[in-house]
Amino acid sequence: QVQIVESGGGLVQPGGSLTLSCAASGIIFRLAGMAWYRQAPGKQRELVAVIGSGGSTNYADSVKGRFTISRDNAKNTAYLQMNSLKPEETAVYYCNVFLNRQYYWGQGTQVTVSS
Secondary structure, eight states: OOEEEEEOOEEEOTTOOEEEEEEEESSOGGGOEEEEEEEOTTSOOEEEEEEOTTSOEEEOGGGTTTEEEEEEGGGTEEEEEEOSOOGGGOEEEEEEEEETTEEEEOOOEEEEEOO
16 A cells, blocks of 8 residues: 655754655655645744756745745655744744555654744
8 A cells, every 4th residue: 555654844943854754665756746834833844945847846925935845756655855844933833745547645743843
C-alpha cells in the first residue's frame, strides 16, 4: 500500500528556516506529482506548493520567493525548503502525492513559528 511520511517540522523563530521532507513508498514515485498543503487551527487546508513529475513547480502567492519545493526521485522523497517564516505560517503541513487520479496523504508535521 502507499505510505507517505512527513518529517522535519518543529519550532522555529520568525525569520527562520526549516526544510520538510516527504518520503513515499508503494508508488511509482517518478510518475507522481507531489504537493505540500498546510492547515492552521480553525482554518481550511490550503495549497502551498506543487511539483509535477517533470519537475514543474507552482506556489501559493503568499510563499513565492521564500519557499522552494523539490524532489529526489532516487530517494522517493520530496522537500519543502521554507525561509523567512512568519508566525502566521504556524500550521500542520501535509504532503500529498497524486498519480492516476489517486491522492494519498501523510499524517502531517507541525511547524510552529514563534519567538
